[in-house]
Amino acid sequence: MKNSQENDRSSNFRSIVKKTVTRGSLVALMIAVTPYLFYLHESVPKDKIWNTFLFTYNSRYFGDANTAMWILTGKIIPLYLLLIWFFTCRQWWYHSLIIPIAMYSYQILGFLNDDLTYIDSSRQLFVIVPIIAVIIPSIYIVRARIFNKINEADKSIQELEDELRVSPKSFWGTIKKYF
Missing domain, CATH: 1.20.5 (Single alpha-helices involved in coiled-coils or other helix-helix interfaces)
Structure with missing residues (x-):
């Protein structure tokens, strides 16, 4: 037995x-793989109109499609890495990563919107401020609780972080936890 x-x-x-x-x-x-993904823009022609079997891209605000794709990959790659970090981070402060994720997401949406002429405009601040207004106080509350427990108990910071660390059972469990 x-x-x-x-x-x-x-x-x-x-x-x-x-x-x-x-x-x-x-x-x-x-x-x-991220360096290879970043340099994918070099396969895009330096023409104003880029035709593929999937779509046709007309670069209205940039000199050519190559430049537009260079700017887009400069936004997508950091977002991609931040998302990996967000979904694999087990620290109590991982929600603060939502702020740069929201900024890059907004910039990509601005890039895809044909009416905007500038991607990095000050209008993104008005979209990001409400997100920041929720995330920063939430992180501060968690931090305050940690330090209250340290003062009340004989636990180390590492033990408290381990208590607050989240470890979902599956990938979909991780996704559901955030939404």
Whole structure:
């Protein structure tokens, strides 16, 4: 009976390690691929109109499609890396990453909107301020609770961070937790 339980624990441990290594390798691959994704814009022609079998892009506000795609990849790659960081971070402050995610998302939407002539305009501040107004006080409240518990208990900061650390069971569990 004891041998059976040890085999079950060993099997469980191996499956957990295998799952962790697989997920970690996938995240590492996603990060390692970013330089190649960034330089995809170099395959775009330096013409005003870019025709592909999927779509036709007309660069209205930029000199050519290549420049437009260079600007777009300059917005998408940081957003991509921030999203990876957001969904893999287990620290209590990870919600603060929503602020730069919202900024880059707004800039990409502004880029895709044909009516805007400038991507980085001051109008994005009016969209980001309400997000900041919710995130910053929330993070401060968590920080205050941590320091209140430190003063009341004999726990270290690391033990308190471990209590606040979130570890969802699945990828969809992570997605559902945020929405």
